[in-house]
Amino acid sequence: MFNCPIPKSDHEKILLGHGSGGVLMHQLIEKVFKKTFENPLLAQNHDSTVLDFSGARLAVTTDSYVIHPLFFPGGDIGSLAVHGTVNDLAMSGAKPLYLTVGFILEEGFAVEDLRRIVQSMQNAAEESNIQIIAGDTKVVDRGKGDGVFINTTGIGVVEHALNISPRSVQPGDAIILSGDIGRHGIAIMAQREGLQFESTIESDSASLSAMILPLFQKKIDVHCLRDLTRGGLATALNEIAQDSGFHITIEENEIRVEEQVRGACEILGLDPLYVANEGRCIVFVPAEQAAETLSTLREHQQGRQAVAIGCVSEIQDKRVTLKSSLGTVRIIDMLSGEQLPRIC
Amino acid sequence: MFNCPIPKSDHEKILLGHGSGGVLMHQLIEKVFKKTFENPLLAQNHDSTVLDFSGARLAVTTDSYVIHPLFFPGGDIGSLAVHGTVNDLAMSGAKPLYLTVGFILEEGFAVEDLRRIVQSMQNAAEESNIQIIAGDTKVVDRGKGDGVFINTTGIGVVEHALNISPRSVQPGDAIILSGDIGRHGIAIMAQREGLQFESTIESDSASLSAMILPLFQKKIDVHCLRDLTRGGLATALNEIAQDSGFHITIEENEIRVEEQVRGACEILGLDPLYVANEGRCIVFVPAEQAAETLSTLREHQQGRQAVAIGCVSEIQDKRVTLKSSLGTVRIIDMLSGEQLPRIC
Numbered sequence: 001m002f003n004c005p006i007p008k009s010d011h012e013k014i015l016l017g018h019g020s021g022g023v024l025m026h027q028l029i030e031k032v033f034k035k036t037f038e039n040p041l042l043a044q045n046h047d048s049t050v051l052d053f054s055g056a057r058l059a060v061t062t063d064s065y066v067i068h069p070l071f072f073p074g075g076d077i078g079s080l081a082v083h084g085t086v087n088d089l090a091m092s093g094a095k096p097l098y099l100t101v102g103f104i105l106e107e108g109f110a111v112e113d114l115r116r117i118v119q120s121m122q123n124a125a126e127e128s129n130i131q132i133i134a135g136d137t138k139v140v141d142r143g144k145g146d147g148v149f150i151n152t153t154g155i156g157v158v159e160h161a162l163n164i165s166p167r168s169v170q171p172g173d174a175i176i177l178s179g180d181i182g183r184h185g186i187a188i189m190a191q192r193e194g195l196q197f198e199s200t201i202e203s204d205s206a207s208l209s210a211m212i213l214p215l216f217q218k219k220i221d222v223h224c225l226r227d228l229t230r231g232g233l234a235t236a237l238n239e240i241a242q243d244s245g246f247h248i249t250i251e252e253n254e255i256r257v258e259e260q261v262r263g264a265c266e267i268l269g270l271d272p273l274y275v276a277n278e279g280r281c282i283v284f285v286p287a288e289q290a291a292e293t294l295s296t297l298r299e300h301q302q303g304r305q306a307v308a309i310g311c312v313s314e315i316q317d318k319r320v321t322l323k324s325s326l327g328t329v330r331i332i333d334m335l336s337g338e339q340l341p342r343i344c
Numbered sequence: 345m346f347n348c349p350i351p352k353s354d355h356e357k358i359l360l361g362h363g364s365g366g367v368l369m370h371q372l373i374e375k376v377f378k379k380t381f382e383n384p385l386l387a388q389n390h391d392s393t394v395l396d397f398s399g400a401r402l403a404v405t406t407d408s409y410v411i412h413p414l415f416f417p418g419g420d421i422g423s424l425a426v427h428g429t430v431n432d433l434a435m436s437g438a439k440p441l442y443l444t445v446g447f448i449l450e451e452g453f454a455v456e457d458l459r460r461i462v463q464s465m466q467n468a469a470e471e472s473n474i475q476i477i478a479g480d481t482k483v484v485d486r487g488k489g490d491g492v493f494i495n496t497t498g499i500g501v502v503e504h505a506l507n508i509s510p511r512s513v514q515p516g517d518a519i520i521l522s523g524d525i526g527r528h529g530i531a532i533m534a535q536r537e538g539l540q541f542e543s544t545i546e547s548d549s550a551s552l553s554a555m556i557l558p559l560f561q562k563k564i565d566v567h568c569l570r571d572l573t574r575g576g577l578a579t580a581l582n583e584i585a586q587d588s589g590f591h592i593t594i595e596e597n598e599i600r601v602e603e604q605v606r607g608a609c610e611i612l613g614l615d616p617l618y619v620a621n622e623g624r625c626i627v628f629v630p631a632e633q634a635a636e637t638l639s640t641l642r643e644h645q646q647g648r649q650a651v652a653i654g655c656v657s658e659i660q661d662k663r664v665t666l667k668s669s670l671g672t673v674r675i676i677d678m679l680s681g682e683q684l685p686r687i688c
Contacts (some may be wrong), residue, residue, distance in 0.1 A: 135386070337524065
């Protein structure tokens with residue numbers, strides 16, 4: 001008798017690409033998580049879940065952070081773990097209120113580094129006007145973790161009646177991008193690969209809530225918001241095209257990419273449209289409110305370079321197309337596998 | 345010139361004991377986390393944080409689960425991650441409502457195992473009457489994780505006016521233990537060490553909310569609740585003695601430990617008082633309500649073996665003493681270092 005175990009196919013093992021925000025991750029979510037956890041609240045398919053609690057609208061979101069390296073130009077895993085979750089609240093139109101923090105530490109991790117990270121979280125929380133209200137610490141054996149992983153769960157309150165969701169997107173909506181793209185992903189990659197530039201490329205990691213909340217005070221009819229994290233601008237647009245049902249067109253000329261970031265993308269063979277950001281978002285508003293939206297965003301430091309990059313068409317093909325500077329048009333797909341693992 | 349780096353002292357590195365619920369963990373929390381994150385809500389020092397939201401009392405708690413092995417007699421990391429967080433809500437007197445789930449997967453982890461874990465979470469959530477409303481998945485490279493780590497954050501509502509807290513504990517309070525102790529920790533240790541017993545020792549992992557909530561319906565004046573997790577009964581009692589300021593006495597004869605668990609503890613050199621549980625708690629109530637509390641707990645499967653094990657004295661020395669079956673009295677300290685790493 002043969003004792004020859006046939007190796008199982010790769011499809012049955014978790015791949016790095018399952019965590020990169022692209023097609024593989026969406027498949028995993030659909031086939032494993034949603035199939036089992038199915039309920040109407042989870043099916044909202046948005047950055048935060050919004051639910052009724054005691055007559056108010058509560059927003060809840062959770063994220064784990066496994067970024068490598070832990071410290072990078074423009075931030076560290078601590079500030080990132082606050083910004084990322086605060087931004088998910090902001091993207092559902094919520095005002096951030098409370099944050100829980102769970103640490104998974106690896107045996108041997110320097111307490112001094114932990115102190116730096118904890119201080120950085122506190123600073124980011126103060127800037128974001130969110131209170132850290134509960135925490136947990138676990139330790140795993142040396143070689144079974146990677147320094148520190150952090151989970152943050154955010155709770156916020158929605159103080160307006162808008163339904164911020166891909167399903168609220170309408171044909172004719174203007175799409176506004178809050179700033180340049182690609183800096184977070186490239187800052188991380190450059191550090192990993194030891195790339196040197198004339199000046200250091202800093203991550204765009206930042207809290208977006210103070211930039212977004214004035215849109216509601218000004219009664220702008222915001223249809224949808226999405227921050228550009230794993231999978232970048234291209235993936236965010238594809239998710240919204242998919243969930244809204246409509247075709248989205250964007251103009252390459254309008255999308256700002258810093259020269260050094262563009263150069264690094266060329267060296268690394270990356271398309272900036274797919275590179276992760278941690279302080280950028282897109283805003284969908286009726287075309288007639290685009291100018292007021294732009295001026296409101298530009299009042300805040302994080303939105304100073306906000307631009308309209310495209311619009312929603314009435315074609316219901318769920319696709320995204322890019323009009324290049326030469327006038328050619330190409331389809332922008334969702335990120336298919338893994339581009340930059342452990343970018344957040 | 346010498347290039348002879350002096351190794352830093354162990355005190356500056358994270359040790360496994362920092363995650364085990366004992367003295368080291370309390371020091372880390374005080375010196376690193378609380379020092380930086382200080383705020384009144386975090387200072388509640390309880391299993392969940394209770395805060396006012398829109399005229400109601402919201403309870404929030406977070407926990408990460410890094411248990412090894414992932415599957416064990418009586419449960420798996422999925423059911424544990426639901427029970428543990430539901431119990432933290434129940435221990436603040438809250439009715440569980442919503443749960444968020446964050447997965448950190450290791451590259452190469454079998455999708456089939458993930459499916460089992462996800463199904464087990466869903467089953468535990470249904471039994472606990474809690475809805476899974478948001479999730480997140482990250483993937484780390486092979487050798488930088490250990491299969492799967494799970495964070496769950498729970499949100500509940502407190503529907504009574506009691507202030508369940510160590511600070512509500514009064515001299516004369518009866519202390520009720522909900523069942524036998526030590527099964528979770530020993531089930532895990534036995535599997536790790538390959539110990540064989542006449543019958544398999546199963547973890548006590550279970551949701552306690554359905555056992556606890558009737559106490560409030562019956563208007564029992566519950567002063568404090570605490571589930572017995574890392575550090576076991578001894579650590580839970582010490583935490584409450586510390587935070588209430590009072591002396592606690594318990595009677596060894598009343599504490600139920602299954603024969604096989606006691607045998608395993610002897611083989612492994614463990615004291616069952618310090619062994620982790622995941623479905624046991626202690627309840628502090630006025631002595632005159634002890635009988636009604638016991639009968640209420642015993643109506644539920646998880647509380648069938650509930651017993652009064654001791655009481656709170658008026659001495660304000662923050663200590664815990666155990667009266668042995670021989671009549672001798674000894675001080676029960678907090679777990680000092682690491683006893684059973686990665687037990688939850």
